[in-house]
Structures are given as C-alpha cells and as structure tokens.
Amino acid sequence: MEKEKFAIVDIGSNTMRLVIYERDKSGRLKEIENVKAVARLRNYLNEENVLEEEGIKKMLDTLKSFQEVSRHHQMKNVHTVATATVRQAVNKDEILERAEKETDFSIRLLSEYEEAYYGYLAVVNSTSIKNGITIDIGGGSTEITLFENRELKEYHSFPFGALSLRKKFVSEELPDEKESIRLTAYIKEQLQTLPWLKDNRLPVIGIGGSARNLVQVDQALKEYPFAGVHQYEMTPQDMKNVLTYLKSQTFEDLQRVDGLSKDRADLIIPAGMVFQVLCSQVQADRFIMSRKGLRDGVFFEDLSREYGISAYPNVVEESFYEMATDFHIDLNHVIPVTNMVFDFVRLLENHALVSYSEEELTDLKRGAFVFNLGQYIDSESSSKHTFYLLANRTIDGMTHKERLKTALIASFVSKASLKQYLEPFQDWFTKDEQKNIRTSGAILKFIYSFNSTKRNIVDSLDLAINDGVLTVHAYCSADWGPEAYQAEKHKKHVEKLFRMPVEIVFSYSERV
Numbered sequence: 046m047e048k049e050k051f052a053i054v055d056i057g058s059n060t061m062r063l064v065i066y067e068r069d070k071s072g073r074l075k076e077i078e079n080v081k082a083v084a085r086l087r088n089y090l091n092e093e094n095v096l097e098e099e100g101i102k103k104m105l106d107t108l109k110s111f112q113e114v115s116r117h118h119q120m121k122n123v124h125t126v127a128t129a130t131v132r133q134a135v136n137k138d139e140i141l142e143r144a145e146k147e148t149d150f151s152i153r154l155l156s157e158y159e160e161a162y163y164g165y166l167a168v169v170n171s172t173s174i175k176n177g178i179t180i181d182i183g184g185g186s187t188e189i190t191l192f193e194n195r196e197l198k199e200y201h202s203f204p205f206g207a208l209s210l211r212k213k214f215v216s217e218e219l220p221d222e223k224e225s226i227r228l229t230a231y232i233k234e235q236l237q238t239l240p241w242l243k244d245n246r247l248p249v250i251g252i253g254g255s256a257r258n259l260v261q262v263d264q265a266l267k268e269y270p271f272a273g274v275h276q277y278e279m280t281p282q283d284m285k286n287v288l289t290y291l292k293s294q295t296f297e298d299l300q301r302v303d304g305l306s307k308d309r310a311d312l313i314i315p316a317g318m319v320f321q322v323l324c325s326q327v328q329a330d331r332f333i334m335s336r337k338g339l340r341d342g343v344f345f346e347d348l349s350r351e352y353g354i355s356a357y358p359n360v361v362e363e364s365f366y367e368m369a370t371d372f373h374i375d376l377n378h379v380i381p382v383t384n385m386v387f388d389f390v391r392l393l394e395n396h397a398l399v400s401y402s403e404e405e406l407t408d409l410k411r412g413a414f415v416f417n418l419g420q421y422i423d424s425e426s427s428s429k430h431t432f433y434l435l436a437n438r439t440i441d442g443m444t445h446k447e448r449l450k451t452a453l454i455a456s457f458v459s460k461a462s463l464k465q466y467l468e469p470f471q472d473w474f475t476k477d478e479q480k481n482i483r484t485s486g487a488i489l490k491f492i493y494s495f496n497s498t499k500r501n502i503v504d505s506l507d508l509a510i511n512d513g514v515l516t517v518h519a520y521c522s523a524d525w526g527p528e529a530y531q532a533e534k535h536k537k538h539v540e541k542l543f544r545m546p547v548e549i550v551f552s553y554s555e556r557v
Contacts, residue, residue, distance in 0.1 A: 050077075052120045053340050054111055054150055056104065056127035058087040058184025059208055059312070060254065063111040064340055065118055073367050074344055080114055082107045083308045086130045087185040087208040096134040101143065108148040115149065124343055125150040128160050129186035129206065157202035161188040163342025164252045169195045169356045170345045171337040172276055173442040174248060180323055181252035181338060182316045184208035189323070191241055195356050199241045207255055207312040210319070218296040218311045225292075228315060232322040242323070248331040249324050252338040254309060255316035260334040261304030262313075263287050270469035271445050272437040275336035278444070281324055284332055288317045336439065360442030365414055368440075372421045374414070378499040383413040385503060386492045392508040398543055399484060408447070409485045412454030416489050419456070432456035432466050446473060450482060457486020460541065487538035494531035495519060502528065504554045515539070515547045520554040 049068040055061065061082045066074035084107055089100025115123055125144075131137055132154055145151050155163075164181045168174065175195055181188045183206040191199040205213075214220065214228040236242055251259070260274050263283055279287075291314055294302065299310040309316075324332055357363045369376060386409065393399045401409065419430025435452035443451070453466055463483055467474070474482070495503045502525060507518040519525065519532075529551050536547040 050118060050120060051124075051344065052115055052118070053124040053126070053343060054108070055340050056086070056108075056125070056131060056152065058128060058130040058186070058206055059083065059085055060184075060308075061086075061104070061107050061111075062340070063114055063123075065115070065120065066344070070370050072370075078114060078118070080111060082110070085184065085208060087206065088212070090130050090134060090185070094133055094135045096130065096136055096140060100130075101140055104140070105144060105147055108144060108150055112149045123150060125152045126155050126339075126343065127152050128155055128339075129183055129202075129204070132156070133185065133204065157186070157188070158200060160186070160339065161190050161200040161202055162197065163339045163346070164188055165190040165192055165197050165200070166342040166345045166356070167252065167337035167339065168192075168250050168335045169360075171341065171360060171441040172250070172333070172335060173360050174250065174333070177248045177250050177333075178242070178245075178323070178327055178329070179250045179252055179335070180256075180320065182207050182255045182319055183253065184312075187319060189239070189242070191245075191247075199239075201239055203235055205235070207309075207316040207319075210315040211312060215311075215315065219292075219299070220314060225314075225318070228318055229322060232319050233326070236323060236326050242326050244326075244328045246328045246330070248333050249320070249327055249329045250333045250335050251320060252335050254306070255313060256320065256334055257336070258305050258309050258313055259284075259287060259317050259320065262291065262302060263304075265303035266290065271449065273336075273439050273445070274334050275439045275441070276444050277334045279332040279334075280330070281321075281332075284317070284321050284324060288314065288321060291317065337441075361411075361440070364441045364443070365411070368415060368418070368438075372415075372418055372434075374418070375499065377501070378496060379414055379416075381501045382416075382493055382496050383410060385495060385506065386413050386489060389488060389492055389506055389508070392506065393488075396508065396510055401481075405481055405485070408450050408454060408481075409488075411447075411451045412485055413489055415451065415455045416493060417455065428456045428458040428462055449473065450478075453482050454485045454489065457483070457490055457538075459538075484542060487542045491532070491535050491539050494535045495528050497531040498527045510545075513545055515543060515545050516550060517547060518550045518552070521551055522554055525551040 050065060051074060052065045054063050061084045063080040064076060065078035067077045069075045084103050086100050086104055089097045091097055131140055134140060137154060141152050164179050168179050169192060176193050179190045185206045185208060187203040187206055189201050190197060210228060214224050220228060257274055260277050263279055300307045305313060320332060390399060390401060415435060417427050417431055418434055419427035422430040432452050435455060436449060440448050449470060453463060457463060460483060463486060500523060502521045502523040503519050504522055505520045509516045532549050536549060540547050
C-alpha cells in the first residue's frame with residue numbers, strides 16, 4: 046500500500062522551498078524531499094511596491110522547477126503559500142493569476158496574522174514551552190507572537206526582514222560600525238511600539254533559517270557534542286559572543302563559517318541583531334531554536350481540524366507514542382514493567398535507599414518507556430544502539446538535556462558503559478544528577494528482568510532489609526523460572542548501587 050504524501054511550497058521573500066512529506070505508520074509527517082531556491086524576491090520589490098517583471102519571472106521559473114519534482118511524486122494538491130513580498134506587492138493579483146495559469150500551483154496569500162499564527166502553532170506543537178515569545182525573521186517581514194499557557198495572546202508583523210534591513214541600512218556586504226548603530230536604533234524603535242514585549246522575562250523562540258544558522262554557528266564554535274538544533278538554547282551572552290565573532294569576519298571568511306549557509310552570509314548579522322535586541326527588550330534569559338516553523342504550522346492546522354484541537358495536550362507523550370510505533374515497542378510489556386518500576390522505587394523510598402523528585406520520576410518514566418530500545422536494531426549491541434537512537438533523534442517537547450538523560454537511563458548496561466557515554470557531557474550534569482541517572486538505569490535493568498518473557502507474571506513486589514541483606518520478594522501468577530534466572534543475573538547492579546547483597550525470593554501469589 047502506497048504511503049500518503051503531502052506537499053507544501055513556501056514562497057518567501059528570501060528563499061522558496063518545496064517540501065514533500067510522507068505520513069509514516071505513527072501518523073507523523075516525515076520529510077522526504079526538501080528543495081530550496083534562493084530567489085530573493087524582496088530585491089525585486091521596488092519603491093512603489095511593485096514586484097518587477099524580473100522577480101515575477103524568477104518566481105515562476107522556480108515554481109516550474111518545483112513542479113517537475115511534485116509531478117514525479119504524483120502530488121495532486123500542493124499547499125502553496127506566499128508571504129510578505131507577494132503580500133506587499135501592489136500587483137499581487139497579477140502575480141497570483143500568472144502563477145495559476147503558468148504552473149501547477151494555486152497560491153494562497155497568507156495574511157500577517159496567518160503567518161504569525163502558523164509560527165506560533167508550530168512552536169506549541171513541537172515544544173513543551175508554556176509561555177514564550179516567538180520570532181520569525183523572513184526576508185521582507187518579521188512576525189512576533191506572545192503566548193501564555195500555550196494560547197496565542199498577541200501578534201504583530203513588522204514590514205521589515207533581513208533582506209529589507211540590509212537593503213535599507215547596509216551599503217556593502219556587511220554593516221560597518223556606524224551602520225550597526227543606526228540599525229540597532231531602528232530595531233529598538235520598532236520593537237518599542239509593542240508594549241507587551243517589555244521586560245516580561247519570557248524565553249524567546251526563534252523560527253526559520255536565520256535562527257537556525259545562528260544556532261549552528263554557536264554549536265560549531267562550542268564543538269557542541271549533541272545532535273540537532275530543535276530546542277537548542279542560547280544565553281544572551283552566547284548571542285553576544287556569536288555576533289561578535291561574526292562581525293569580526295570579512296565577508297569572504299563569513300561565507301566559509303561552519304554552520305552558516307553561504308547564501309545567508311550577508312543577512313545573518315542584521316537578523317542576529319534583531320534577535321539580540323528583542324532578547325534585551327524582553328529581558329529573556331534564553332533564546333530557543335524551533336526547527337518547526339510556518340510550513341509545519343500549516344499542517345498542524347490541518348491536524349487540528351482532524352482531531353478538533355489546536356495544540357497537542359502533551360507534546361512529549363505524542364513523541365513517545367510515535368517512537369512506540371516506529372520501533373515496535375510492546376506496550377503490553379512496557380506499561381506493566383513501568384508500573385513495577387514505580388512500585389519498586391516506592392519500596393526503596395520507604396527504606397530510605399532512594400529519594401526521587403518529581404522531575405527525576407519523570408526522567409525514570411521516560412527511560413522505562415524506551416528502555417533497551419536498541420534491540421529493535423540488534424540485541425547484541427542494543428545498549429549502544431539505544432543511546433545512539435535517542436541521542437540523535439529529535440524528540441519534540443524535550444530539551445537536549447532531557448533527551449540526553451533519557452538516552453543515558455534507557456541505555457544503561459553497566460557503570461562503565463554509562464561513564465563512557467557521559468564522557469563528552471561531563472559539564473552537563475552535577476555529581477548528584479549523574480548518580481541519579483545511574484540509579485535509575487540500574488533499577489530499570491533489574492526490574493525489566495522480572496518480565497523477561499513478557500508474560501506479566503509478577504503481580505507484586507515486596508522488600509525487606511535484614512542483617513544487611515536486601516530481600517526482594519516477587520509474587521507471581523505462573524512459573525517464574527526464566528525470570529528468576531534473569532533477575533539473579535542482573536541483581537549485581539542493585540548490589541553495587543546500595544552496597545549490600547540482594548536476595549530474590551519468588552513465590553506464588555495468594556490468588557493462584
């Protein structure tokens with residue numbers, strides 16, 4: 046059976062893109078084609094706001110090249126949206142008419158509200174951020190929104206973007222000192238027209254290519270050891286350091302900077318200055334990257350119609366559901382074991398052997414859900430595969446540190462392997478956090494052995510400590526031979542953890 050495909054053409058002021066998605070078995074849209082063209086349509090919008098013939102022709106030629114790809118994939122209905130440059134053009138009706146006549150695409154012109162709304166929608170459906178400010182800098186406009194409790198409260202679209210700012214304030218490829226001062230003053234003046242921005246101390250979430258490039262440069266400078274940009278966080282000092290570095294480069298050197306697309310070399314500084322001024326205005330302590338943006342927001346709107354909601358109630362739970370489908374996780378096995386893990390932790394807490402915070406219990410629950418996930422690829426080296434899959438997969442709703450914690454807990458096989466995985470991330474965790482990761486991993490390794498045959502035969506556990514021996518009593522509904530073997534094999538992790546011998550006693554439940 047052929048998989049369902051969806052496509053969108055995004056006609057921006059700087060770039061045009063065709064993105065084709067395929068709906069996978071979990072229902073998630075997976076990107077299979079991403080075709081980009083740097084059209085810079087904004088450069089063809091003259092002072093009378095007429096998009097000149099050269100610009101229209103460039104747009105139509107790009108659309109014709111896109112339709113070769115969409116026809117190859119047999120795409121019938123392609124979402125085609127245009128933003129600021131076409132929206133601001135006084136000859137937009139002619140542009141839309143010619144596109145429909147000469148290409149396969151019927152262009153939907155997005156309003157300022159729609160452009161801002163789709164960015165907000167993408168953020169709240171791919172992160173767990175409850176309150177924040179989004180910013181999407183295009184070539185010809187900048188959309189900013191404020192959301193609280195994941196609901197859109199304010200929005201504004203400024204009629205300037207990275208291309209138009211460069212055109213207005215920069216005479217050469219890069220701004221000199223005087224031009225930077227004038228540009229900063231202009232950005233401040235514009236942002237000050239929005240009273241809801243000032244000093245609200247919310248995180249700023251960046252959307253789009255300029256934000257992504259800024260983050261990638263920061264990661265390259267830091268030799269960041271973790272995969273992905275989604276939900277990557279920068280401090281105001283990080284932002285300052287990156288911009289200082291970028292301004293110190295010649296234009297030729299800037300085109301070769303790691304993490305920076307060559308076609309954005311002349312735009313990254315004006316765009317970065319907008320991010321920096323906004324963060325200062327808001328008094329934000331974090332700038333967070335969202336890999337999902339306008340195009341994703343369009344599809345999230347379609348999904349919201351399908352399910353009758355505008356935002357997922359819990360983004361992380363949705364992500365874990367997708368992983369359960371993608372990696373064939375047996376929920377009839379995982380859920381009972383997770384419950385058993387929590388029962389065991391409560392018993393340990395009763396004996397003052399562990400003390401878990403709510404956050405740590407959440408980490409434990411996530412680790413339990415995807416524990417030993419790597420056996421999907423190969424059982425012999427499942428720990429390494431588990432760590433690699435979780436550390437390198439974008440998990441919507443989770444910060445990089447949360448994702449790494451889940452990877453470390455779920456891949457636990459020994460203290461030595463944990464130390465090896467932790468090596469590049471020593472400064473990410475305190476000693477107490479590292480100890481808790483080891484504790485959670487060891488508990489999971491031990492408790493999973495009580496359901497090694499996936500029969501769910503253990504009805505309950507009990508725990509006692511006598512004469513320095515920790516006794517775990519398992520009450521079962523069927524013969525426990527295989528479980529007993531595995532539990533004996535893996536009890537060493539708990540013995541090392543609590544520095545006492547462990548004795549395991551199996552018996553039938555009273556109801557058997």
